[in-house]
Amino acid sequence: MDDMVRAGKQGRTLPKAGMMMCTAAGWAAALASLVSYPYVFGAAAIILGIRISKGGSRAGLPLVAASILLMAAGLIFSDMLHEYLKNIIGV
Numbered sequence: 001m002d003d004m005v006r007a008g009k010q011g012r013t014l015p016k017a018g019m020m021m022c023t024a025a026g027w028a029a030a031l032a033s034l035v036s037y038p039y040v041f042g043a044a045a046i047i048l049g050i051r052i053s054k055g056g057s058r059a060g061l062p063l064v065a066a067s068i069l070l071m072a073a074g075l076i077f078s079d080m081l082h083e084y085l086k087n088i089i090g091v
Contacts, residue, residue, distance in 0.1 A: 022048050023059050030067035034074045035081055042071025 026048035033041035045067035053060025074081075 019052060019055055019057055019059075022052050022055075023057070023063065026052065026063045026067070030063065030070045033067065033071045034078070035085060036074075036078060038071045038074030038078060042067055042074065045071070 026045045029041045029048065030045035033045060046064055049060045049063035049067060051060070052063060
């Protein structure tokens, strides 16, 4: 019976390459939530952070905390940051 329980838990860990890609995508979504669509990108970053932390990595919890903070900042300052970035780029 113990072997069956262990066999079910082995499939929940992500491979190292998948963990790194999820981490990079999570941080990119967290930073994108600062500029535009904070609900969409912030929620995606939180979901990826939870997935990373359930996969066994310790990088998931800081990602969740940072994405919540950046999503809140994006909700407050998104219009100002969007106009500022448009002026810098020159569009």
